Amino acid sequence: MAKYPRLLWSESKLRDNTRFLNQLFAASVSxxxxxxxxxxxxxxxxxxxxxxxxxxxxxxxxxxxxxxxxxxxxxxxxxxxxxxxxxxxxxxxxxxxxxxxxxxxxxxxxxxxxxxxxxxxxxxxxxxxxxxxxxxxxxxxxxxxxxxxxxxxxxxxxxxxxxxxxxxxxxxxxxxxxxxxxxxxxxxxxxxxxxxxxxxxxxxxxxxxxxxxxxxxxxxxxxxxxxxxGRETAKGKLIESMHGDIFTLEAEVIEVQVKGSVPEGERGMDAFGNTPEFEDVGDHTRAILAIGKQDVPIDELEPVNEGIRILGGSSDHMILDVGSSAVQIGDVITFRVNYPVLLQAMTSPYVAKVRTR
Incomplete structure (x- = not known):
């Protein structure tokens, strides 16, 4: 059985990027x-x-x-x-x-x-x-x-x-x-x-x-x-003919509930010493994933499904507004990965690293 959260990486795309760079440098005039x-x-x-x-x-x-x-x-x-x-x-x-x-x-x-x-x-x-x-x-x-x-x-x-x-x-x-x-x-x-x-x-x-x-x-x-x-870091642009999606992150849904969008009661600081602000959009469907700030910088993640929005999280929970998406307990949500996410996910012992074709 698959273990979540997990970072998937494509061996074939990594080989493609490596070969592209090898050929680029070999073709240089100097x-x-x-x-x-x-x-x-x-x-x-x-x-x-x-x-x-x-x-x-x-x-x-x-x-x-x-x-x-x-x-x-x-x-x-x-x-x-x-x-x-x-x-x-x-x-x-x-x-x-x-x-x-x-x-x-x-x-x-x-x-x-x-x-x-x-x-x-x-x-x-x-x-x-x-x-x-x-x-x-x-x-x-x-x-x-x-x-x-x-x-x-x-x-x-x-x-x-x-x-x-x-x-x-x-x-x-x-x-x-x-x-x-x-x-x-x-x-x-x-x-x-x-x-x-x-x-x-x-x-x-x-x-x-x-x-x-x-x-x-x-x-x-x-x-x-x-x-x-697959990016140059001067302007953060994808390099033509290189893969920008060697890595993807997956996390499992552990709760799906319709809840309000603004916490109720007397407020203090959150788990990281911040006092967050919330947008009142009324009741909506919220999903919790079994991954948190101890694993990845969750604000840097980008859901592959455009109908899902990251609301925030704590050390070991990430909270999503899933909109009209038919998300259920046990579903796996996939995210695009940037450099900060890759760095922290690879460092975390709690994120499985899985090679794919």
């Missing part, structure tokens, strides 16, 4: 590659296996636990740690991440020390701040830190990179990418060091490539949302 990002699916074993089968030679994630899972599935697949390493975890970083993104001198020194103790070289990509104000070194400080990096015996400084859109919503532009390439050139000119990787961002940078505006020399992108949801 050499550029991409790394699948598995953090939104918590490096789910079956999904990682599909990526490996479709030719992934490197997979990126922000959590060491997920990198460990990837390494357990393939000793040959390289791993990229997306979140800057914490000092407490440098020994594990050099053990499970082939490459990490860095921006701090003390972290680089600790990584070199840990790599030396392990008898390995650890690859790093130095992140540069280009306006989004998340991680990254200010451009004017790159050469100074670069001199320090080149003195570290067990560090392989393979690249530079940037992150845009995730925090400040700053869009990748050709000018931003050219700024990154100028930094690459200054490293070669002033320090005599050639970096082989210039990582131009995430799924928000993909439109530059699709429009043929990505400058030659940007050699790498880190793609999660475009791979999994």
């Amino acid at each position: 050499p550029i590659g991409w790394t699948p990002v598995s953090k939104a699916v918590c490096a789910h074993e079956e999904i990682v296996q599909v990526l490996l089968a479709e030719g992934a030679v490197e997979i990126a994630d922000s959590r060491l636990d997920n990198l460990k899972r990837i390494k357990s599935l393939s000793g040959n697949c390289r791993t990229l740690l997306l979140r800057l390493p914490g000092l407490h975890e440098v020994d594990e970083v050099v053990g499970y991440a082939d490459t990490s993104l860095v921006s701090e001198k003390v972290t680089i020194a600790k990584l070199s020390e840990a790599a030396g103790a392990a008898g390995v070289f650890h690859r790093i990509i130095l992140m540069v701040e280009l306006g989004d104000l998340r991680e990254g070194l200010l451009p004017q400080h790159v050469l100074e830190l670069g001199r320090f990096i080149l003195q570290q015996k067990n560090i392989d400084w393979c690249g530079i990179g940037t992150n845009l859109t995730c925090y400040g919503g700053i869009l990748p532009t050709r000018e931003k990418m050219e700024q990154l390439l100028d930094i690459k050139d200054s490293i070669a000119r002033e320090l005599g060091h050639e970096v082989s990787v210039v990582s131009g961002g995430n799924s928000s940078s993909l439109p530059l490539l699709l429009r043929g505006e990505m400058p030659a020399g940007i050699s790498h992108l880190r793609l999660g949302e475009s791979l999994l949801l």
Whole structure:
């Protein structure tokens, strides 16, 4: 018997999206590659296996636990740690991440020390701040830190990179990418060091490539949302020829009653400390689903059935106005999934993950 709530994912559509990206990058005029990002699916074993089968030679994630899972599935697949390493975890970083993104001198020194103790070289990509104000070194400080990096015996400084859109919503532009390439050139000119990787961002940078505006020399992108949801994240638009419906969420109806639309009695705060407002539409048919805010951000869900409206919920209940839909106890309601829903549903141990064809 099926277990609910559950997140369904289509293996064939995931393969299609992966192949589309492989072909897109292979057809680029200038050499550029991409790394699948598995953090939104918590490096789910079956999904990682599909990526490996479709030719992934490197997979990126922000959590060491997920990198460990990837390494357990393939000793040959390289791993990229997306979140800057914490000092407490440098020994594990050099053990499970082939490459990490860095921006701090003390972290680089600790990584070199840990790599030396392990008898390995650890690859790093130095992140540069280009306006989004998340991680990254200010451009004017790159050469100074670069001199320090080149003195570290067990560090392989393979690249530079940037992150845009995730925090400040700053869009990748050709000018931003050219700024990154100028930094690459200054490293070669002033320090005599050639970096082989210039990582131009995430799924928000993909439109530059699709429009043929990505400058030659940007050699790498880190793609999660475009791979999994078929969207570029600069404007949130579906990419032509990609699937936006690899994932759907299903939850079971556990109550159907005709009730009023405004709570009655003296009101205080709800379970999350809020004082909600309600629209008075009179008596109507309301259904309760066995899923709640502990599982997914319910306000981000979109019912497939256009006659159903999400009213709200608590930690383990979601309440719907089902209108004239013939909803009964035991029915299963299906929802479209966006990035916040995918991220939380994959993280929740209470949501089953089910592969479909």
